Amino acid sequence: MTIVEAKGLVKDYREGRTDVHALRGVDLQIGEGEFIAVAGPSGSGKTTLLNIVSGLDSATAGEVRVDGEEISGMRCADLSRLRLHKIGFVFQSYNLIPVLTARENVEFTMLLQGVPAGERRRRAMELLGRVGLQGLENRRPPTLSGGQQQRVAVARAIVTRPRLVLADEPTANLDSETGAKLLDLMRELNRAENMTFVFSTHDPMVMDYSRRLIRLHDGLVASDERRPASA
Amino acid sequence: MKTLLKMAWLNLWRNPRRTVILLCAMAAGLVGILFSMAFVNGWIRQLVADSVNTYEGHVKILAKGYNDNPVIENSFEPSERILSVLAGDPRVKSWVARVAVQGLLSTPEHSLVVTIIGTDPVRELEVSTACRMLAAGHSLSGAVQGEILLGKDLSEKIKKGLGKKVVLMSQQLGGEIGTGAFRVAGIFDVGNGAFNEGNVYVTLAEAQQMLNLGQRITEITILLHDIEQSEAVAGDLAARLDDPDLDVVTWRQRLLYVSESLKMMDQYTWIYYAIFYLAMAFGIVNTLMISIGERTHEIGVLMAVGMTRGRLMLLILLESCFIAVVAVVAGLAAGGALVGWYHAQGIDLSAFAEGLDLFGMAHVIRPVLVSGDVMSAMVGTFSISILFSLLPAWRASRLVPVAALRQAG
Numbered sequence A: 001m002t003i004v005e006a007k008g009l010v011k012d013y014r015e016g017r018t019d020v021h022a023l024r025g026v027d028l029q030i031g032e033g034e035f036i037a038v039a040g041p042s043g044s045g046k047t048t049l050l051n052i053v054s055g056l057d058s059a060t061a062g063e064v065r066v067d068g069e070e071i072s073g074m075r076c077a078d079l080s081r082l083r084l085h086k087i088g089f090v091f092q093s094y095n096l097i098p099v100l101t102a103r104e105n106v107e108f109t110m111l112l113q114g115v116p117a118g119e120r121r122r123r124a125m126e127l128l129g130r131v132g133l134q135g136l137e138n139r140r141p142p143t144l145s146g147g148q149q150q151r152v153a154v155a156r157a158i159v160t161r162p163r164l165v166l167a168d169e170p171t172a173n174l175d176s177e178t179g180a181k182l183l184d185l186m187r188e189l190n191r192a193e194n195m196t197f198v199f200s201t202h203d204p205m206v207m208d209y210s211r212r213l214i215r216l217h218d219g220l221v222a223s224d225e226r227r228p229a230s231a
Numbered sequence B: 001m002k003t004l005l006k007m008a009w010l011n012l013w014r015n016p017r018r019t020v021i022l023l024c025a026m027a028a029g030l031v032g033i034l035f036s037m038a039f040v041n042g043w044i045r046q047l048v049a050d051s052v053n054t055y056e057g058h059v060k061i062l063a064k065g066y067n068d069n070p071v072i073e074n075s076f077e078p079s080e081r082i083l084s085v086l087a088g089d090p091r092v093k094s095w096v097a098r099v100a101v102q103g104l105l106s107t108p109e110h111s112l113v114v115t116i117i118g119t120d121p122v123r124e125l126e127v128s129t130a131c132r133m134l135a136a137g138h139s140l141s142g143a144v145q146g147e148i149l150l151g152k153d154l155s156e157k158i159k160k161g162l163g164k165k166v167v168l169m170s171q172q173l174g175g176e177i178g179t180g181a182f183r184v185a186g187i188f189d190v191g192n193g194a195f196n197e198g199n200v201y202v203t204l205a206e207a208q209q210m211l212n213l214g215q216r217i218t219e220i221t222i223l224l225h226d227i228e229q230s231e232a233v234a235g236d237l238a239a240r241l242d243d244p245d246l247d248v249v250t251w252r253q254r255l256l257y258v259s260e261s262l263k264m265m266d267q268y269t270w271i272y273y274a275i276f277y278l279a280m281a282f283g284i285v286n287t288l289m290i291s292i293g294e295r296t297h298e299i300g301v302l303m304a305v306g307m308t309r310g311r312l313m314l315l316i317l318l319e320s321c322f323i324a325v326v327a328v329v330a331g332l333a334a335g336g337a338l339v340g341w342y343h344a345q346g347i348d349l350s351a352f353a354e355g356l357d358l359f360g361m362a363h364v365i366r367p368v369l370v371s372g373d374v375m376s377a378m379v380g381t382f383s384i385s386i387l388f389s390l391l392p393a394w395r396a397s398r399l400v401p402v403a404a405l406r407q408a409g
Helices: A044-056 A078-084 A102-113 A117-130 A148-156 A176-193 A204-209 B002-012 B016-056 B080-087 B120-125 B152-158 B194-197 B206-211 B227-241 B256-294 B296-304 B309-345 B349-356 B371-397 B400-404
Strands: A003-017 A018-031 A034-037 A061-066 A087-090 A163-167 A197-202 A210-216 A220-227 B059-063 B092-106 B112-117 B133-139 B149-150 B167-169 B177-188 B198-203 B218-223 B246-250
Touching: A003 A044, A018 A061, A018 A197, A034 A044, A034 A176, A034 A204, A044 A061, A044 A163, A044 A197, A044 B349, A061 B227, A078 A087, A078 A102, A087 A102, A087 A148, A102 A117, A102 B002, A117 A148, A117 B092, A148 A163, A148 A176, A176 A197, A176 B120, A176 B400, A197 A204, A197 B059, A197 B256, B002 B256, B002 B309, B016 B256, B016 B309, B016 B371, B059 B227, B080 B092, B080 B218, B080 B227, B092 B120, B092 B206, B112 B120, B112 B152, B112 B167, B112 B206, B149 B152, B149 B167, B152 B177, B152 B194, B177 B198, B177 B206, B177 B218, B194 B198, B198 B206, B227 B246, B256 B296, B256 B309, B256 B371, B296 B309, B309 B371
Parallel strands: A034 A197, A034 A210, A087 A163, A163 A197, B112 B198, B149 B177
Antiparallel strands: A003 A018, A003 A061, A210 A220, B059 B218, B059 B246, B092 B112, B092 B167, B092 B218, B133 B177, B149 B198, B167 B177
8 A cells, every 4th residue: 555655746945045956856656564765965855855745845846645645735734633643753863852751752742642641651651661761751851862862752753653654864863783773673663563664864774774775866766776575 | 731731831941040030020020010009009098098087987968069069058957867867777887967167267377278177076086086186185075165176287387286266267157257266175186287287176066156057067977887888878878868958978979089099090000000011021922932932943843743733822822821820929929928018017108298298198008909909910910921922822833844843953
């Protein structure tokens, strides 16, 4: 089943006095349960592509469907609902809410979904245990290491069991050992829950972990390579 | 909601110094508002209490027209019916029949216009304080003829002390001039220079004789057990007496300058409150805008994970509510304590005694807070906090998520 379908995606914007053509006509299909890395040099359009797929940004031209819903021209409230219920985010700089504890950060998206408090707590505790953060549930982000914060961020992204998890350079601020553990975790979730993961990355290790590697160059898909499941 | 409340509360304390400065400014403003309200209340209460207790009483029965034109022709003969109605009303504490007319007080050196008050010496002591607040001598006895009480300021002005002789003159009923010679038996001091200088007391019988009034009087002044019943008692008396030649008026109708003062103070204080609320509004808008500016990236994250604009606005409004709650609690506590202390100590304005006397103001004011004022200050602070946080909240909710995420986190 197709989770993301993009046709002829174009994104132009102005930066100062310069016209930037971030995407020049990207066609893409992402199926359910895929584990994809989108790679490319800086300015190739990786982050722009993820932003448009998630509805955080709009395309200048082209169409995007997420889980069957056409999101171009969607109202702001509908895009919020789409992100809340169908998309999980993992950011390069973790982006946890600093005033909330690890558990409360994980609960946050469930809170927005209206999940009852007891259920929220149970699921957050279970997931934090699964990502190896038992005993750290009540710590606030500034007291956690980068790797621990990113694991909280992963837990926050997947706790609502979204159809699609978008991760923007999730290992960029982590050492290689911590990065590898995090990727193992996401791979395991991908296999166990059949969740779809899409990474934007410069990191060769992430590319090695992925089962499909899409390379962007100057706003176009330069290559789209599928890899064996054991990679 | 609990998590949103927690987020809102903790967001306030990300920059504790800024929040504390804002809270102190708001609380200090609230203290200022409460204290000024309490001062005005204390002043008005004192003014009313002084006027009522010194002379006016709570309710008066007057001849028709006397209230607007207090001349001897507007007098009446108290009927048995009036006296029995007063005697049968349990809300009435006491009453006194008086004659009060303008006249001239003369000595070989001075001639001054005064209000000549003829009264029942015994009943007057039950109704008002003037004849009891003696600086020298004794009150009117009724047993000795030709006694007069002067106010302290009048006595000093005409340089006539105890035992000295003065002459009163006034128009009699019928147009002739009536005169009488009196000897100073006592000097009263009610703490109000204007009253002390403008009024003299003689016995009712001698005033009636001097003014050729027979049994007529110009007023019956009534003291009640409770000032709040003034309007009700006046209404009942008017209905029961049902006499077209009589007016029944309350202290509110008599003390028009108090009403006017209240109106004037209302206008003045609302300008003051408006300035305070405006300063508060700027403080709130400024603090929230800076706070939101610092959290732009985080707001982008909140939107990215699915927070709607409405919830984001709610979060900012909750922050504003918390600011208002803490400022109100601190302001009420500090304001209450300040008012309480000054109520106990009294604010001594005797340095401005001359000016205060012109307005009939007491020299010591005791501020009084009333629940209505406290409520209006609280509601005002909350309303301003919510109203003026709508703009920052709205601006935060209009941020474009991708642009917000690009801001440094």
